[in-house]
Amino acid sequence: MAVSAAAAPAAEPLPRSIFKKFLVMLCSLLMSLYVFYCLADRCQTLPGPIIAAGAASEEDEGGGGEFLGGSAELPPWQAAAARRKRLLQRLKQRRRRQEAAPGAEPPAGGGGSRAGGSGGGGTLALLLGEGSKRLPQAIIIGVKKGGTRALLEFLRVHPDVRAVGAEPHFFDRNYERGLAWYSFRMLTL
Numbered sequence: 001m002a003v004s005a006a007a008a009p010a011a012e013p014l015p016r017s018i019f020k021k022f023l024v025m026l027c028s029l030l031m032s033l034y035v036f037y038c039l040a041d042r043c044q045t046l047p048g049p050i051i052a053a054g055a056a057s058e059e060d061e062g063g064g065g066e067f068l069g070g071s072a073e074l075p076p077w078q079a080a081a082a083r084r085k086r087l088l089q090r091l092k093q094r095r096r097r098q099e100a101a102p103g104a105e106p107p108a109g110g111g112g113s114r115a116g117g118s119g120g121g122g123t124l125a126l127l128l129g130e131g132s133k134r135l136p137q138a139i140i141i142g143v144k145k146g147g148t149r150a151l152l153e154f155l156r157v158h159p160d161v162r163a164v165g166a167e168p169h170f171f172d173r174n175y176e177r178g179l180a181w182y183s184f185r186m187l188t189l
C-alpha cells in the first residue's frame, strides 16, 4: 500500500511537464511564423529592378533583361546601380560573344588594359570586384555642395569607370595612413 501511495504523486507532474513543453513549442512556432511573416512583408516592400522574363536574349545587343519600374521611380543612387548592372550584363554578353567568335573585332571603348586587368577581362574583373587594388587615375575635387556626387554618378555609369562608393577622405583625414591604405580603399569601399 505504501508503494502505491508514493507512486501516485510521482506520476502526477508528468502530464504537467509535457503540457509545459507543448506550450513552449507552440510559442516558439508562433514566434517563428511571425518572424517569417514580417520578413516576407519586408521583402515585398523593398524596391528593386525586375528583370523581364525572355528579354535576356543572347542575340540582343541591349539584352540581359529590361529593368522594369524604371529609373524614374528610383532614387538616384539606385538608378545608377541599376544602370551599372545593365552595363555589366552587356559587357558579359559581349565577352561571351567574343569568346564564341575569337576573330571578331574588340568591343568599342575597350578599356581592358586601362582598367588594370589583363586584356578585355580587366573591366569585367574590376566591375566584379576582382581587380587589383590600385591608386585612382582620376580624382574629383570640389567644394561642399558643389555637385561632386552628381558628377561621380554620371561618370561611373561608364563601364570602364570604377569608382569607390563613398568618399575615402584620404587627403583631409587619412593622409597619415599612407598610399597602401588609399589603394586598399579603392576596392573595399
Ligand SMILES: Nc1ncnc2c1ncn2[C@@H]1O[C@H](COP(=O)(O)OS(=O)(=O)O)[C@@H](OP(=O)(O)O)[C@H]1O
Pocket (backbone or CB within 6 Å): 142, 143, 144, 145, 146, 147, 148, 149, 150
Ligand atoms: N546639375 C546640378 N545643378 C544644380 N545643383 C546640383 C546639380 N547636381 C547636383 N546639384 C546639387 O548639389 C548638391 C550636392 O552637392 P555635393 O554632391 O557636392 O554634396 S556634398 O557636399 O558632397 O554633400 C545638392 O544640393 P542639395 O539638394 O541642396 O543638397 C544637389 O541637388
